[in-house]
Structures are given as structure tokens and as C-alpha cells.
Amino acid sequence: MSDEHANLSPAARLTKWLVSGPPFVFLLLFFVAPSIIMVVASFRYPGEFGGLAPVAAADPATLQGLTLETYRFFFSDFIYTEIFIKSFFVALATTVICLVMAYPLALLIARSPKKSRDLMVLLVILPFASNFLIRVYAWMILLGPQAALSQLVNGVLGAVGAGPVHLLFSPFAVLIAMVYVHLPFMVLPLYTNLEKHDPSLLDAAQDLGANAWRRFWHVTFPLSLPGIFSGSTLVFIPVLGMFAIPDILGGTGDMLIGNLIKEQFLGTRDWPFGSTLSIMLTLAVLLCVWLAARVGSTRGRYA
Amino acid sequence: MRRGPWLWAAALAVYAFLYVPLAIVVVYSFNDSRLNAEWVGFTWHWYDVLLHDEDMLAAAGNSLFIALVSSLSAxxxxxxxxxxxxxxxxxxxxxxxxTPVAMPEILLGVSLLLFFIQVLNLTLGMISIMIAHITFSIGFVAVIVRARLAGIDESIFEAARDLGASPWETFRYITFPLILPGVIAGGLMAFTLSIDDFVITFFTAGVGVATLPLRIYSMIKIAVTPEVNAVSTLLLLTLTMIVLASRFAPDVLRGKT
Incomplete structure (x- = not known):
């Protein structure tokens, strides 16, 4: 659009700045600037009373206070890398479970008559409209020690002679709530993709003698890969940074990256290290997006 | 396989998975027991407790005010x-x-916390929460409005220009009425996101101001009573109505239904 830009009249140019200026300035101030500050903060020393060491201090020694200390610290103790790896696997597991649960639902909606599709999609979005914390809290009730599910599981375990287990405050509770909260993010892009498939392709496959499984595996599934990739990104990324679900439903050992970051900012108040962890999380997210885009584009050629 | 019984069974199981937990929250909000364990009897008690909970009501007021201001700005x-x-x-x-829409929420939360305190030297409170909410809502509104614009025939703007309309007149009489359904849907979306947000608010709220989600969080973390269920049920009802409104309002405004 750059050539069109060159021959804009003065009035049109003014319009352009009037329209794009306010959101541009706002986001420059409250999104770009804070992000830059965070990068800078990750190279600073922590302040005496938490936060950062003052930038404009009278003491010139602190003025030059840029350091790689927090990054060195991150790699000096394997526990931090371990938490990153654990978060990655939790995000991966959540994504896979969401995919397995979302696929049949999305497929059914896509193959339903046009009139009922809107309602079926709405029914997927509706629980998603309830507050995030309420959806997590629901699992606190469902997995509580007096709840039917716990009684059942422990009844079965008791019958075979195994000790009782706690469903609440466990990795299991974290995973199930992660799936519950993010499921609609997987259903919607999948449905959007599946809905566009031409049913005559399946007819052709059937005429050529493909059974239901082969029709799915060789026609529907490859065509739905773009939907799978966008859904997976929408689930994977938020789960990677999630702190509230492990915080509420997890035990002491279920700390993920998000909890670590929260702890640095609000608990120990080591902001430089918190910033470093945030930068690491950003890099992890970018890496995943890049990988997904690459895999998506190579697979897309065969589909 | 097209729409076979197995597909139906799997899909219905997923619908059940989505709805059963919420149904249980609602049911226990009417339970005459402090524990969310077994059904004792019907009561309005927890709603009564809720309506006399000054902190909760103040938090609800804050949430509404923040959502109103930030959704209008966004x-x-x-x-x-x-x-x-x-x-x-x-x-x-x-x-x-x-980008603020796509990245994990916690990143926006902590970078704004850093920015407000370290750079602006701002006391965290209403203002910081509103700014944070506007920042993450802009993207949602922009995407909806852009999608709406993409569906409009460009020649209508050319026609307006050829007939001598100024850019403002074109916007006022052509563009705005056409994108209005998108603007309203975006606004409702921003309102819902603001009233619903926990993570970013958690980092930008400071100690003085509590929103409804922050209040619910501290109740869940410290002392769970069915009052949480009662407030959840009411919130569920409100947000369901907003979602339904945002689904159907655009049609109504276009005079379709």
C-alpha cells in the first residue's frame, strides 16, 4: 500500500494520522515501552528494598549497574530450566488432550445442518463466558476430598488395597483444569476449518472404496491440519504462562513458569530476575510460534 | 462416520464435561451447608450473605466502573x-x-507493573487497572472492526468521495453506520474481558483496590464458603446475558430480526 500512500492528498494524510495516531501512541506508551523496560530491568541489579536499583541515583556506581548476573543465575541452578521443561510438557499435554476432546465435537458441529451449527457453537462459547476463576473453582468442588469423584476413585483404590489419593492439589487437578479452561480455544478454530471441507471429497473417497477410518485419516485429517495448528497455538501459549491454576489447584511441587514469575514480582520482589524469567518465557513462546508456523507451512503443502 | 453414533457420543460427553462443573457450582449455591460436599437442603442464605458483604459489593462496583471506562476507551x-x-x-x-492479545497474560501484567512503579512512579489502583485493561482490549475490538470493514464493498466509499463527501462525512454517514454492529460487538467483548480479567488485574491492582475476580480469588485461596458459589452464579447469569446480547444485538441493529 506504500505507493498509494505517496499520492495521498494533505486532507487524506491528516485523516490517516488522526485515525492511526491515538491507538499508536497509546500502545507505544503502554505496551512497547513497558516491554522495553522489562528487557532493561533483566540486566539490572535488584534494589535494596525490592524492585530495581534506582537508575537515576546520585551514586554513579549504580548508574552503570547493568549486569548479566540474573541470566548467569538462571543457568547456574538446574531447577529453573527444569521448571521451564515441566511447563512445556504440561502445555503439550493440555494441547494434546484438548485436541482429542475438541476434534469429535468440532467435526459433529461442522457436519450438522447449517441451522443448528450456530447454536452448537454458542453452547461451546457459553461456559467460556463465565469467569475464569469460577471455572477453576468448579474443579475445586469436583475434586474435593468429600466429592463423589474422590470417593469413587478412593473406593476403587481401597478395594484393590491401594492407599487413598488426593485428587485436589495435585498435577492431575492442574491438568484437568488447564484442559477445561482452554478447550473452547481448540474447538472454535477446528470447527472453522472443518466447516469449509467439501463433502464431495468424502463421497469420492467412499466411491473409491475407502472405509470410514481411511476417509478420516486420508481426507479429513490432513485437510484440518491448519485448524489443528491454530487451535494448538491458542491453547499452548496461554498454558505456558499460566500461574493461577497451579496456584489454586496445584500442590507445592506443581510450580510452573508463571508461578515462578509471580513469586519474583510479588513475593521475593527480585524484579530483575523476574524480568529475566519473563524474557525467557517470551523467547520460549516465540520459538513455539516459529516452530508451529514452519511445521504448518511445510505440512500445508501436502494437504 | 459422517455423523455416526460414536461421534454423537463423544461430542455429547465433551458438552457434559463443559457444563457439569458449572452446574455443580450453581446447585451448591442453594445448598444449606457450609461445605460443598453433600446436598442438605434448599436455601437463599448464601445470596443473603452476599448482599450484605460490603467488600464484595464494593469490588463489584469497582469492576463495573473499570469495565465501563476501559471498554469505552478500548x-x-x-x-x-x-x-x-x-x-x-x-x-x-x-x-x-x-501481540498483547497473543502473548501469555502474565507478561503484560508484570511489564505494566514494572512500568507503572519504576517509570511512572504511579500508585497502583483504578487508573493502572484501567490502562492495563484498555491495552489488552484494543486488539479484540480492532480485529472485529477490521473483519467488518473487510466485508464492505470499497466502491461505496469511492462513490461517497465522488459525490463530494469530506473524509469526516464519509465516516459519519457511510463507514460508521456500516461498522456499527462490529463496534458494538467489540465493545461488549471488551466489557466482558475487563469484568472477567484476573491475571493482568492481579499484577496492576496494588493493595488498595479490589475487583470482583480479585475478591473471588482471595476467597478461594483463604476461606471457601458457598458465598463464592452465589457470586459465581450471579456472574454466570450476567455474563451469559452479555454473550447472548453480543450474539444477537448486531442482527437487531441491522434490522434483520
């Missing part, structure tokens, strides 16, 4: 951003608008 800014992205391309602006 709607204005997001509409502008959506129009700019549609008309001029503007890849840098698109990047700035969409």
Missing part, C-alpha cells in the same frame, strides 16, 4: 486501529495491536 481506540489497519495496512500498528 472501543474508540480499537475502532481507530481496526480502520487504520484495514485502510493503510500499517504492519507495525497491527503488530502492536495483536
Amino acid at each position: 472501543t474508540a481506540l480499537g475502532t481507530m486501529a481496526g480502520m487504520a489497519m484495514h485502510r493503510y495496512g500499517m504492519r507495525v500498528l497491527a503488530f502492536m495491536v495483536l
Whole structure:
């Protein structure tokens, strides 16, 4: 659009700045600037009373206070890398479970008559409209020690002679709530993709003698890969940074990256290290997006 | 396989998975027991407790006020951003608008916390929460408005220009009425996101101001009573109505239904 830009009249140019200026300035101030500050903060020393060491201090020694200390610290103790790896696997597991649960639902909606599709999609979005914390809290009730599910599981375990287990405050509770909260993010892009498939392709496959499984595996599934990739990104990324679900439903050992970051900012108040962890999380997210885009584009050629 | 019984069974199981937990929260809000364990009897008690809980009511008031101010601002800014992205391309602006939507919420939360305290030296409270909410809502409004603009035939704007309409007149009489359903849907979305947000608010609220989600969080963390169920049920009802409104309002405004 750059050539069109060159021959804009003065009035049109003014319009352009009037329209794009306010959101541009706002986001420059409250999104770009804070992000830059965070990068800078990750190279600073922590302040005496938490936060950062003052930038404009009278003491010139602190003025030059840029350091790689927090990054060195991150790699000096394997526990931090371990938490990153654990978060990655939790995000991966959540994504896979969401995919397995979302696929049949999305497929059914896509193959339903046009009139009922809107309602079926709405029914997927509706629980998603309830507050995030309420959806997590629901699992606190469902997995509580007096709840039917716990009684059942422990009844079965008791019958075979195994000790009782706690469903609440466990990795299991974290995973199930992660799936519950993010499921609609997987259903919607999948449905959007599946809905566009031409049913005559399946007819052709059937005429050529493909059974239901082969029709799915060789026609529907490859065509739905773009939907799978966008859904997976929408689930994977938020789960990677999630702190509230492990915080509420997890035990002491279920700390993920998000909890670590929260702890640095609000608990120990080591902001430089918190910033470093945030930068690491950003890099992890970018890496995943890049990988997904690459895999998506190579697979897309065969589909 | 087309729509076989197995597909139906699997899909219904997923619907049940989505709805059963929420149904249980609602049911226990009427349970005459302090524990969310077994059904004792019907009561309105927890709603009564809720209506006399000053902190909770204040938090609800804060949430509403913040959602109102931030959704109106985000709607204005997001509409502008959506129009700019549609008309001029503007890849840098698109990047700035969409990234806060795509990245994990905690990153925006902590970077704003850092920025407010370390750079602006701002006392955290209403203002910081509102700014944070506007920042993440702009993208949602912009995407909806841009999608709406993409569906409009460009020649209508050319016609307006040829007939001598100024840019403002074109916007006022042509563009705005056409994108209004998108603007309203975006505004409702921003309102819901604001009232619903926990993570970013958690980092930008400070100690003085509590919103409804923050209040619910501390109740869940410290002392769970069915009052949480009661407030959840009411919130569920409100947000369901907003979602239904945002689904159907655009049609109504276009005079379709």
C-alpha cells in the first residue's frame, strides 16, 4: 500500500494520522515501552528494598549497574530450566488432550445442518463466558476430598488395597483444569476449518472404496491440519504462562513458569530476575510460534 | 462416520464435561451447608450473605466502573486501529495491536507493573487497572472492526468521495453506520474481558483496590464458603446475558430480526 500512500492528498494524510495516531501512541506508551523496560530491568541489579536499583541515583556506581548476573543465575541452578521443561510438557499435554476432546465435537458441529451449527457453537462459547476463576473453582468442588469423584476413585483404590489419593492439589487437578479452561480455544478454530471441507471429497473417497477410518485419516485429517495448528497455538501459549491454576489447584511441587514469575514480582520482589524469567518465557513462546508456523507451512503443502 | 453414533457420543460427553462443573457450582449455591460436599437442603442464605458483604459489593462496583471506562476507551481506540489497519495496512500498528492479545497474560501484567512503579512512579489502583485493561482490549475490538470493514464493498466509499463527501462525512454517514454492529460487538467483548480479567488485574491492582475476580480469588485461596458459589452464579447469569446480547444485538441493529 506504500505507493498509494505517496499520492495521498494533505486532507487524506491528516485523516490517516488522526485515525492511526491515538491507538499508536497509546500502545507505544503502554505496551512497547513497558516491554522495553522489562528487557532493561533483566540486566539490572535488584534494589535494596525490592524492585530495581534506582537508575537515576546520585551514586554513579549504580548508574552503570547493568549486569548479566540474573541470566548467569538462571543457568547456574538446574531447577529453573527444569521448571521451564515441566511447563512445556504440561502445555503439550493440555494441547494434546484438548485436541482429542475438541476434534469429535468440532467435526459433529461442522457436519450438522447449517441451522443448528450456530447454536452448537454458542453452547461451546457459553461456559467460556463465565469467569475464569469460577471455572477453576468448579474443579475445586469436583475434586474435593468429600466429592463423589474422590470417593469413587478412593473406593476403587481401597478395594484393590491401594492407599487413598488426593485428587485436589495435585498435577492431575492442574491438568484437568488447564484442559477445561482452554478447550473452547481448540474447538472454535477446528470447527472453522472443518466447516469449509467439501463433502464431495468424502463421497469420492467412499466411491473409491475407502472405509470410514481411511476417509478420516486420508481426507479429513490432513485437510484440518491448519485448524489443528491454530487451535494448538491458542491453547499452548496461554498454558505456558499460566500461574493461577497451579496456584489454586496445584500442590507445592506443581510450580510452573508463571508461578515462578509471580513469586519474583510479588513475593521475593527480585524484579530483575523476574524480568529475566519473563524474557525467557517470551523467547520460549516465540520459538513455539516459529516452530508451529514452519511445521504448518511445510505440512500445508501436502494437504 | 459422517455423523455416526460414536461421534454423537463423544461430542455429547465433551458438552457434559463443559457444563457439569458449572452446574455443580450453581446447585451448591442453594445448598444449606457450609461445605460443598453433600446436598442438605434448599436455601437463599448464601445470596443473603452476599448482599450484605460490603467488600464484595464494593469490588463489584469497582469492576463495573473499570469495565465501563476501559471498554469505552478500548472501543474508540480499537475502532481507530481496526480502520487504520484495514485502510493503510500499517504492519507495525497491527503488530502492536495483536501481540498483547497473543502473548501469555502474565507478561503484560508484570511489564505494566514494572512500568507503572519504576517509570511512572504511579500508585497502583483504578487508573493502572484501567490502562492495563484498555491495552489488552484494543486488539479484540480492532480485529472485529477490521473483519467488518473487510466485508464492505470499497466502491461505496469511492462513490461517497465522488459525490463530494469530506473524509469526516464519509465516516459519519457511510463507514460508521456500516461498522456499527462490529463496534458494538467489540465493545461488549471488551466489557466482558475487563469484568472477567484476573491475571493482568492481579499484577496492576496494588493493595488498595479490589475487583470482583480479585475478591473471588482471595476467597478461594483463604476461606471457601458457598458465598463464592452465589457470586459465581450471579456472574454466570450476567455474563451469559452479555454473550447472548453480543450474539444477537448486531442482527437487531441491522434490522434483520
